[in-house]
Amino acid sequence: MVHAMGPMGxxxxFRTACEVTLSLMRDQREPLMSVLKTFLHDPLVEWSKPKGPAKTQASETGEIDTHTHTHTR
Structure with missing residues (x-):
């Protein structure tokens, strides 16, 4: 693995890129954490496949489309 990093190992x-990345992450901690907390606390994200009978994508799209139209009129 070290050989893949070039003649300097x-x-x-590689080390310079890691140091710069870590420095940027430390400087921009708040914006980064706000994005990462969204993934942690978002209840709408489905991380696994549904266990029940699966709906087709077209029917899901139709339900969403109907729901959207009732709220926008």
Missing amino acids: TEGL
């Missing part, structure tokens, strides 16, 4: 561009 872990002390070359």
Whole structure:
């Protein structure tokens, strides 16, 4: 794995890129955490496949479309 990092190994561009990335993440902690907390607390995200009978995508789209039209009129 170290050979894939080039002739300088872990002390070359890889280390510099890691240091810059870590520095940016530390400087921009609040915006980064706000994005990551959304993934943690968003109840609408389905991380696994549904266990019941699966709906077709067309019927789901139709339900969403109907729901949207009733609220926008």
